[in-house]
Amino acid sequence: MSNALFTALEETTGLNLDQETISKLESTLEQKFQLKFNKEGVLKVANALGIDGDKSLKVAVAIKSAAAASLKIKSTKKQFRNAAARGDFSTPHEESDNEHAIIEIPDSERAIMGVRKVTTLVKIDNVNHKAIAADYPMDWKDIRVEGKPGTTHELAFDMWNGFDEGYVYVSGMTKNCVARVSKADPTKQLVFHFGTPPSHSNVNPGTAENAQPHTLIFANTKSHDEKGMLWVGLENWGLIVKLNMSVLVKKNQPEGKIEITEEDYVEVYDVRVYGAGRTIPLPINTRPHGFCFDAEFKYIYFTGKLTNTVGRIKISGSPEEMENYHKESVEHFEIPTLGSVPIYVSLGPDKNIWGTSLRSSTIFQVNTQVEKPYVTEIAIHPNGEDRTPIAIVPDPRKGSRFMWFSSEAGHSVCRLDAVKYNEQYRSTQQMKDSGNCICSTGCKKRFKNDALELRKGVITEFPVPKMNHHMKLGGLAVSSKGEVWTQSYVDKSENDEGLPDYIIKLEFNNHDPTNTHDKDRDMSEGFIAVGMTGLPIGFYELPTKNTILHRIKLDPTDNVWFTELGADRIGMIRVDGPKIEKEGITKKRKISNI
Numbered sequence: 001m002s003n004a005l006f007t008a009l010e011e012t013t014g015l016n017l018d019q020e021t022i023s024k025l026e027s028t029l030e031q032k033f034q035l036k037f038n039k040e041g042v043l044k045v046a047n048a049l050g051i052d053g054d055k056s057l058k059v060a061v062a063i064k065s066a067a068a069a070s071l072k073i074k075s076t077k078k079q080f081r082n083a084a085a086r087g088d089f090s091t092p093h094e095e096s097d098n099e100h101a102i103i104e105i106p107d108s109e110r111a112i113m114g115v116r117k118v119t120t121l122v123k124i125d126n127v128n129h130k131a132i133a134a135d136y137p138m139d140w141k142d143i144r145v146e147g148k149p150g151t152t153h154e155l156a157f158d159m160w161n162g163f164d165e166g167y168v169y170v171s172g173m174t175k176n177c178v179a180r181v182s183k184a185d186p187t188k189q190l191v192f193h194f195g196t197p198p199s200h201s202n203v204n205p206g207t208a209e210n211a212q213p214h215t216l217i218f219a220n221t222k223s224h225d226e227k228g229m230l231w232v233g234l235e236n237w238g239l240i241v242k243l244n245m246s247v248l249v250k251k252n253q254p255e256g257k258i259e260i261t262e263e264d265y266v267e268v269y270d271v272r273v274y275g276a277g278r279t280i281p282l283p284i285n286t287r288p289h290g291f292c293f294d295a296e297f298k299y300i301y302f303t304g305k306l307t308n309t310v311g312r313i314k315i316s317g318s319p320e321e322m323e324n325y326h327k328e329s330v331e332h333f334e335i336p337t338l339g340s341v342p343i344y345v346s347l348g349p350d351k352n353i354w355g356t357s358l359r360s361s362t363i364f365q366v367n368t369q370v371e372k373p374y375v376t377e378i379a380i381h382p383n384g385e386d387r388t389p390i391a392i393v394p395d396p397r398k399g400s401r402f403m404w405f406s407s408e409a410g411h412s413v414c415r416l417d418a419v420k421y422n423e424q425y426r427s428t429q430q431m432k433d434s435g436n437c438i439c440s441t442g443c444k445k446r447f448k449n450d451a452l453e454l455r456k457g458v459i460t461e462f463p464v465p466k467m468n469h470h471m472k473l474g475g476l477a478v479s480s481k482g483e484v485w486t487q488s489y490v491d492k493s494e495n496d497e498g499l500p501d502y503i504i505k506l507e508f509n510n511h512d513p514t515n516t517h518d519k520d521r522d523m524s525e526g527f528i529a530v531g532m533t534g535l536p537i538g539f540y541e542l543p544t545k546n547t548i549l550h551r552i553k554l555d556p557t558d559n560v561w562f563t564e565l566g567a568d569r570i571g572m573i574r575v576d577g578p579k580i581e582k583e584g585i586t587k588k589r590k591i592s593n594i
Helices: 003-013 019-032 039-049 054-071 077-086 108-112 245-251 319-323 418-428 441-446 448-455
Strands: 116-124 127-137 152-156 167-172 177-182 189-194 213-217 229-234 239-244 257-260 265-270 288-293 299-304 309-314 331-334 342-347 353-357 362-367 374-379 389-394 402-407 412-417 459-463 471-478 484-490 502-506 537-541 549-554 560-564 569-574
Touching: 127 537, 152 549, 152 560, 152 569, 167 213, 177 213, 213 288, 229 288, 239 245, 239 288, 245 257, 299 342, 309 342, 309 362, 331 374, 342 389, 353 389, 362 389, 389 471, 402 471, 402 484, 412 418, 412 471, 484 549
Parallel strands: 152 213, 189 257, 288 342, 471 549
Antiparallel strands: 116 127, 127 569, 152 167, 167 177, 177 189, 213 229, 229 239, 239 265, 288 299, 299 309, 309 331, 342 353, 353 362, 362 374, 389 402, 402 412, 412 459, 471 484, 484 502, 502 537, 549 560, 560 569
């Protein structure tokens, strides 16, 4: 073995390799080259070298790397990706000279635990940094629900009160669980299981063992009383509940699973429809899919996915207000277009509530600035083309007037000007109290010319480039700088080729295409579709295939976290590593100024 290779091995492993170990390493080098990097393979390496524990993993890395270096093996990009997807050890390979490339190797220890990591190169202020894309399998502690695999859905951080800053909370809808996941080591997970409903909730016995927790949120206000309070929507039970996680996390059991009991429910809100005077014998479950707080933290607004409604419940107020308010007094507001399937809501910069309607391809607004709230909506495309909006969030920058939402079918992100909507669009709507139409999508088509004139400039669509024509768009999030992060994944039913999925960063903070590229606009029929010329776009390829990306959020430090519903994994992208000095293998795909 050459001195250079021996030195490289010591640097790679961080070990002092004695002569006996070196001899064993040399004798097994060629034999172990074809070894797949899995648990069985690592044990064989450990036995051959007489090393156990963490050191065996490091030496296994050294064996594979040294073999590749000494034999000058080159592997194709396709072979590399296939190996990485299987969790095999990936040997170095060369890229063409005109491709920007860096080292991309799964972390050895985490590969054994089912964790997959990809390191890519990004530039921040013209300095190269590591951007680590990783995903981690969820461990639901052997909780079994007949015929239902695990599915990872929503994410929550305490952004206001600093509770559990080192953790992210994740909902496992089909496993009836919420998990507390360590940010430092996401394989460390504590699971909270909803086994039986609250005794006074009158939940249908047929659904008693299937709560289906979905949306999770912490308070949007600074409050000592709200620190550690997690609000959870139990979709199949038709309940929104409040849990004191400060107390629950202290119940930690050795197996890492905690059963939620009657005493753990701080508040329970029944959001099903009972009819006027509670005349419906069997209440109709709204299936509260998404919910948010209003600007004053007095109400929760939630989507009735099954009932085509937006509802609200009062959660705080003066003693006089709360004395006259009963938890049973849930208000429901109809979405103007029937069969819309409202799914997501968020508080806007205008202090109104904004939401997405999956099936009608519309955005709705709940006007909360009046005594009796009412709902209006706007079609994303004036001709009713399918856009399938998913998530909607405000631009968090001070003074912003925009809401951003993702379009699954359009593979686009869209920007809605809340001020223009309020000034131009909502002013023409007739309030429900008048008994007149409040302008459903059908009404807008009937009076098309007037509606098109009013909607100009309200919604701008930015088509996101696809890596292949099978891609769909998932959720989106907006950073404190104004970067838009979104999810692009391949339809699982059309992915026979094993194509990868991506997290995408759109740097609208550095360039707004609407300001410089008027020629790319389509202003016909009051709809703005903007070309993406000049916009810096970053693509982060994920190590797992067929993810069905569901939700993406930023933690208080703007690290990116996301859920993979189809793969039942949680993922993250962290751009805070040390500077990378050396280029090596596999590239981060980046389209800059396209």
